[in-house]
Amino acid sequence: MLAAGATACSTSSSGSSGSGSSAAAGGKTFTIWDPYPQFDSSSAWTTLLNSCGSQAGVTIKRTSYDTTDLTSKVLLAAQQGVAPDVLILDNPVVSTLAEAGVLTDTTQNHLDTSAVQPNLLGAGEYQGKTYGVPIGANTLALYYNKNILKAAGVDPSTITDWSSLTAALAKVKAAGKTGITLSAIGTEEGSFQFEPWFWGSGANLTKLDSAQAAAALNLWTSWLKDGYAPNSVINDTQTTSWQEFAAGKTAFSENGTWQLSNAAKAGFPYGIIPIPAENGGAAPVPTGGEFVTLPQQSDTSRYTTTEKLVSCLTSADNAYNTDSTLSYIAASGAVQAKQVDATPALQVWVTAVHSGKARTGDDLGTNYPKISQQLWTAVQSALSGSASPSAALSSAQSAAASATSGK
Amino acid sequence: MTTSRQSAYRLAQTPAGTASAVPAAGRDRSRDKTAAARRRRTGPRGTQWAAWGFLAPLTIYLLTFYAYPLYRNLDLSLRNYTVYSFVHGGAPFTGFANYTAVIHDPTFVPALEHTLVFTLVSLAFQFAIGLALAVFFTQHFPLSPILRALFLVPWLLPLIVSASTWAWMLDSGSGVVNYGLHFIGIGPVDWLTSPSWALPSVVIANIWIGVPFNLVLLYSGLQAIPKDLYEAAALDGATAWQRFRRVTWPLLRPVSAITLLLGLVYTLKVFDIIWIMTKGGPVDSSTTFATWSYRLGFGNLLPAFGPGAAVGNLLVIMALIAGFIYIRVQRRQSA
Numbered sequence: 001m002l003a004a005g006a007t008a009c010s011t012s013s014s015g016s017s018g019s020g021s022s023a024a025a026g027g028k029t030f031t032i033w034d035p036y037p038q039f040d041s042s043s044a045w046t047t048l049l050n051s052c053g054s055q056a057g058v059t060i061k062r063t064s065y066d067t068t069d070l071t072s073k074v075l076l077a078a079q080q081g082v083a084p085d086v087l088i089l090d091n092p093v094v095s096t097l098a099e100a101g102v103l104t105d106t107t108q109n110h111l112d113t114s115a116v117q118p119n120l121l122g123a124g125e126y127q128g129k130t131y132g133v134p135i136g137a138n139t140l141a142l143y144y145n146k147n148i149l150k151a152a153g154v155d156p157s158t159i160t161d162w163s164s165l166t167a168a169l170a171k172v173k174a175a176g177k178t179g180i181t182l183s184a185i186g187t188e189e190g191s192f193q194f195e196p197w198f199w200g201s202g203a204n205l206t207k208l209d210s211a212q213a214a215a216a217l218n219l220w221t222s223w224l225k226d227g228y229a230p231n232s233v234i235n236d237t238q239t240t241s242w243q244e245f246a247a248g249k250t251a252f253s254e255n256g257t258w259q260l261s262n263a264a265k266a267g268f269p270y271g272i273i274p275i276p277a278e279n280g281g282a283a284p285v286p287t288g289g290e291f292v293t294l295p296q297q298s299d300t301s302r303y304t305t306t307e308k309l310v311s312c313l314t315s316a317d318n319a320y321n322t323d324s325t326l327s328y329i330a331a332s333g334a335v336q337a338k339q340v341d342a343t344p345a346l347q348v349w350v351t352a353v354h355s356g357k358a359r360t361g362d363d364l365g366t367n368y369p370k371i372s373q374q375l376w377t378a379v380q381s382a383l384s385g386s387a388s389p390s391a392a393l394s395s396a397q398s399a400a401a402s403a404t405s406g407k
Numbered sequence: 408m409t410t411s412r413q414s415a416y417r418l419a420q421t422p423a424g425t426a427s428a429v430p431a432a433g434r435d436r437s438r439d440k441t442a443a444a445r446r447r448r449t450g451p452r453g454t455q456w457a458a459w460g461f462l463a464p465l466t467i468y469l470l471t472f473y474a475y476p477l478y479r480n481l482d483l484s485l486r487n488y489t490v491y492s493f494v495h496g497g498a499p500f501t502g503f504a505n506y507t508a509v510i511h512d513p514t515f516v517p518a519l520e521h522t523l524v525f526t527l528v529s530l531a532f533q534f535a536i537g538l539a540l541a542v543f544f545t546q547h548f549p550l551s552p553i554l555r556a557l558f559l560v561p562w563l564l565p566l567i568v569s570a571s572t573w574a575w576m577l578d579s580g581s582g583v584v585n586y587g588l589h590f591i592g593i594g595p596v597d598w599l600t601s602p603s604w605a606l607p608s609v610v611i612a613n614i615w616i617g618v619p620f621n622l623v624l625l626y627s628g629l630q631a632i633p634k635d636l637y638e639a640a641a642l643d644g645a646t647a648w649q650r651f652r653r654v655t656w657p658l659l660r661p662v663s664a665i666t667l668l669l670g671l672v673y674t675l676k677v678f679d680i681i682w683i684m685t686k687g688g689p690v691d692s693s694t695t696f697a698t699w700s701y702r703l704g705f706g707n708l709l710p711a712f713g714p715g716a717a718v719g720n721l722l723v724i725m726a727l728i729a730g731f732i733y734i735r736v737q738r739r740q741s742a
Binding site: 078093101188 | 495513599
């Protein structure tokens with residue numbers, strides 16, 4: 001447990017790097033930055049990058065950063081004129097970097113986005129232009145531990161809305177287990193995890209202090225108060241919350257597509273249900289996943305080779321491999337069908353991704369990061385008991401309004 | 408004897424200023440006349456260049472790694488940077504607008520309070536425990552060197568390891584501290600997730616990490632106090648407490664002062680422990696200037712470089728004030 005914690009922290013605090021140099025010496029070097037520090041130089045991901053590099057006749061130098069570090073690292077690099085050739089970027093930040101003038105749009109970089117599902121491509125659009133191709137998509141659902149639910153006498157198919165879910169959590173607690181783990185940490189992860197409940201109540205990110213929003217935050221707060229969720233969720237990342245679920249003493253975990261391969265290793269039978277909306281049905285879930293983007297270069301002759309690299313990475317065959325490595329759902333319908341053919345269990349995730357909602361949607365664009373920061377602050381302040389849910393949300397709304405009116 | 412030592416001292420003091428060195432050496436006219444004349448003829452230029460040559464590495468180093476970053480940080484805090492102007496330049500000069508915004512931010516007052524509480528409480532405990540241990544270890548007893556070496560462990564561990572370990576020990580659900588409390592009949596405490604306990608938790612972890620630093624400096628300070636003073640005091644019938652109060656304490660004062668100053672500067676800027684354990688949260692309950700500055704500049708999806716730099720500069724000013732106080736105290740002591 002200690003070792004796992006230390007490793008998790010060390011991977012998130014600093015970027016590790018692996019570089020490949022399989023291409024012929026004397027060839028040009030192209031740089032790729034990605035937010036996947038979990039993949040070392042021997043991983044399938046790095047192998048794919050290197051093979052795309054040698055196909056294009058260049059050497060690939062790969063550097064990976066933690067997602068939260070990547071934005072400022074790229075801004076600094078762009079300021080110094082040393083932005084990478086290919087940048088793989090978390091989707092809510094694409095519009096921000098597009099606004100910063102760091103990225104090329106599809107009229108400059110000629111990327112083909114026709115195969116991409118429109119609700120996924122939305123996050124890469126800014127002021128009518130498209131700035132990248134999604135490498136794949138992921139989203140959130142509820143994993144459950146079949147053994148615990150059986151012992152507690154809960155039938156997962158009866159969980160269709162918030163009240164049936166809360167009733168199930170109560171039964172689990174009565175059986176001596178923990179109800180649910182989630183991540184309410186004070187970063188983008190916390191907002192990402194809260195959004196299915198927030199949207200599932202009918203609330204909108206443009207109005208954080210609505211009665212629906214308060215209902216969603218009340219749900220989480222009451223879970224903590226009643227002991228259905230451990231208090232540590234306030235500091236848990238999605239990884240630490242998963243580790244608690246994987247320890248086998250928790251019935252549910254709100255977690256993402258990317259945990260699928262870990263779920264198979266957990267050592268107990270698991271199932272997946274969509275996150276329920278307040279009054280039944282599946283809640284709208286935020287789409288996660290990264291975009292492949294091409295930062296502006298002073299030497300525009302590099303674009304030709306960079307385009308080759310990106311088309312290699314996002315071509316149907318390679319997208320299938322990449323998304324299997326990342327445990328993501330593909331961004332195009334054809335590859336999704338291939339994934340479901342190979343693993344029928346993925347169908348639930350494909351459906352979820354189809355109904356997924358871009359965080360920067362609803363015309364929020366570059367305002368999303370400012371609103372999201374207030375949202376996770378409100379969640380933290382309600383869960384830690386420093387403010388009531390409605391008070392926390394109303395101060396979040398006024399802070400978000402003043403932050404977004406500045407533009 | 409005295410004059411020659413003085414002039415040598417002056418030469419050493421002013422490596423660039425041969426002008427002041429020449430009269431000092433030339434005071435002894437009868438002996439140094441020819442040497443001085445020769446130096447006047449060919450010397451000043453050559454030695455001056457040599458002096459600059461010797462100075463250059465240090466000057467270039469200071470300018471590149473201290474002056475320029477400080478200037479950049481100041482510049483960053485005085486302009487209104489958007490993501491676009493950060494990359495492409497042309498951010499408008501806004502004077503102290505970032506500072507005004509930071510000072511009127513609802514986070515400012517709690518962050519200032521937490522910075523002061525974190526620094527002063529950590530310092531008080533680190534120094535007191537470090538001094539107690541240092542005095543304890545001056546009594547030679549079996550295993551004393553081994554124990555002393557063991558006390559250095561917190562200092563040797565990478566901060567990522569010690570902070571993660573503390574975060575794990577203080578976890579509200581599966582932490583070993585709550586497990587221990589459970590055995591003595593105390594209910595679980597939400598160390599890192601309750602607004603009232605988050606700051607004390609990071610202070611406790613920081614005290615643990617800082618004790619060895621104080622122990623080592625104070626222990627070496629104690630070694631420098633002559634043993635015969637203690638013998639004399641003992642012969643005069645001084646009790647252990649009186650020996651500490653009348654001999655150790657006054658003679659250790661210069662070492663204590665520098666230990667406290669260094670500790671103050673180190674503690675003001677502590678960032679990693681807090682960031683790893685609580686990220687400054689929940690909400691702002693363990694946010695200090697250091698974590699706030701980082702969060703503004705790097706912790707959000709949308710970096711706010713200007714306000715982040717402004718908070719960082721406030722921290723620099725606080726450390727400078729502490730430095731000036733130290734210099735004053737130092738001067739009064741030596742006067």
